[in-house]
Amino acid sequence: MKKKQLLAILLLVAGLLPAQSQESTCPSQTYVLEHPYPVEKITPPKGHKIKNVILMIGDGMSLMHVYSAWTANRGNLWLQNAQYTGLSKTYCANKLITDSGAGGTALACGYKTNYHSVGVDVNGKPLKSLCNLAQAKGKSSGIVVTCRLWDATPADFCCHNVDRDQEKAIVTDYVNCGVDYAFGGGSSYFENREDGRNLFKELQQKGYQTPRTWNDLAKIKSGKVFAVPYSKDTPVPAIRKDLLARASLKGLNLLDQNKKGFFMMIEGSQLDDYGHSNDLNMLMQETLDFDQTIGKVLQWAAKDGETLVIVTADHETGGLTLVDGDLKQGKIVCCFSTHEHSGVMVPVYAFGPGAENFSGIYENTDIFWKIKKLLNL
Ligand SMILES: [Zn+2]
Numbered sequence: 001m002k003k004k005q006l007l008a009i010l011l012l013v014a015g016l017l018p019a020q021s022q023e024s025t026c027p028s029q030t031y032v033l034e035h036p037y038p039v040e041k042i043t044p045p046k047g048h049k050i051k052n053v054i055l056m057i058g059d060g061m062s063l064m065h066v067y068s069a070w071t072a073n074r075g076n077l078w079l080q081n082a083q084y085t086g087l088s089k090t091y092c093a094n095k096l097i098t099d100s101g102a103g104g105t106a107l108a109c110g111y112k113t114n115y116h117s118v119g120v121d122v123n124g125k126p127l128k129s130l131c132n133l134a135q136a137k138g139k140s141s142g143i144v145v146t147c148r149l150w151d152a153t154p155a156d157f158c159c160h161n162v163d164r165d166q167e168k169a170i171v172t173d174y175v176n177c178g179v180d181y182a183f184g185g186g187s188s189y190f191e192n193r194e195d196g197r198n199l200f201k202e203l204q205q206k207g208y209q210t211p212r213t214w215n216d217l218a219k220i221k222s223g224k225v226f227a228v229p230y231s232k233d234t235p236v237p238a239i240r241k242d243l244l245a246r247a248s249l250k251g252l253n254l255l256d257q258n259k260k261g262f263f264m265m266i267e268g269s270q271l272d273d274y275g276h277s278n279d280l281n282m283l284m285q286e287t288l289d290f291d292q293t294i295g296k297v298l299q300w301a302a303k304d305g306e307t308l309v310i311v312t313a314d315h316e317t318g319g320l321t322l323v324d325g326d327l328k329q330g331k332i333v334c335c336f337s338t339h340e341h342s343g344v345m346v347p348v349y350a351f352g353p354g355a356e357n358f359s360g361i362y363e364n365t366d367i368f369w370k371i372k373k374l375l376n377l
Contacts, residue, residue: 026335028323029280033072033330037292042081042302042351050353050374051261051306054252054297055130055367057107058290059100059153060272060317063347064334068322069287072330078295079311082349084359088367089345090315093122097343100272101164103314103364104156108265110368118152118170119160126160130368131179133377134263140180140255141262144248146234147269148186149174153314157265158182168193174226175202180262181254183247185230187212200226214243217250222257233270236282237289244268244289245296252300261306263375266297275317278336283318301352308354308374312367313346 058065070077092102093112101118105111109119109127120126131141145154150171152164158177159170171189174182190199200210208226211217217227227247234240248266255262268290274283294311301307319337348367350358354374358367371377 026321026337028333028335029278030331030333031072031280031284032332033284033288036072036074036076036330037288039073039076039078039080039295042298044081044083044355045302045305045352047305048353049306050308052256052263052304052308053130053371053375054264054266054301054307054309055107055371056266056268056290056294056297056309056311057104057153058268058271058287058311058313060275060315060341061268061287061290061313061346062316062320062344064316064320064322065271065283065287066347068320068325068332068334069284069291071322071325071327071332072284073288073291074330075327077291078298079291079349081298082311082351082355084350084355086348086350086358087345087361088312088348088364089362090364091343097341098315099164099341100152100314101156104153106364107312107314107367108156110365110372112363112365114162116164117162118155118164119158120162124162129157130263130371130377131157131177131265133372134375135178137375137377138258138260139262139375140258140260142179142181142251142255142264143184143267144181144244144251144264145184145267145269146240146244147184147267148189148232149182149184149228150186150189151269153267153269154184154265172197172199175199175206180258181225181251181264183217183227183251185228185233187228188231190228200228214246217247220254222254225254237285242289242292245293248293248297249300252297256304261375263371266293268293272317275320275336276339278318278339280332280334280336283320284332298351306353308350308352310358310367310371311349314364316342316344316346318342
């Protein structure tokens, strides 16, 4: 081969290689956010006193979800108001790739436990959650989710079982959990039960108001509330609109009546479901709904001045990868690599007094221990 021919072939190969490497090896989906929402800059409080902590969990939300949502909303997210960021290692006691049971238990109770366990240690012994510890110190506590309350993440904060699939047994633990405010779906396992129990009646006997519609909840001005307006999960974002934000703010205003402060967990529950089903359109709707809820919560916290807000995830779901897109058009092209959870550190975002404690790389359980220390629980 002559030198000239060799050079021509080399140039041809060099020209082709980048083009080949840009092709994704998985089937991609495209999503365009037609109507981007405005995002404001929030001034963080100047004081150092921490009276309340709000822990927000995007179930299955990784940096890829955040960056995809950021691209879809034309380079804007409320989440960008976070002052400090960190990375959380999510592996559980007996598996590298965790689930919501063990992943949420690490955040709620501070211990790595076995896959599929909720609110118990590796020996099946019940653990105290941040809700329980807050109550023991005279603070109030609450949980707000868009899924059924017997799903793993909310259960991690109130219930105890080695098997997250024992949902009808798990849900009975809410009667003795003691949270001051609960909002979520899943009424079908609270009543008409095979064991004859009616958990709403039992909750009422413990002093709870048990509204079954948003309108009934909206009228409540004080006292303990257990609101379960849906038989299973709450409806999709296009139908429920800003329900997660409304239910969260309602809870914040109720819990804030306690002069000693509160702990609240808010979950964007269904990012995980659409990661499992590899549905990019619904996944982005849920992620953007969660971000808008974050915006409302950060605004509330900034006004309050003594509230620390942490936003994180329990694990990643779907192996989401952004392979192409357009910031100006709000267009994203993504692939999924699995229908299950994947192994990756998840981001931690912090806003408000004490936020500086959440930078760095640490275990998911450290998020519990940091919150416990900062709230003096
Ligand atoms: Zn999860």
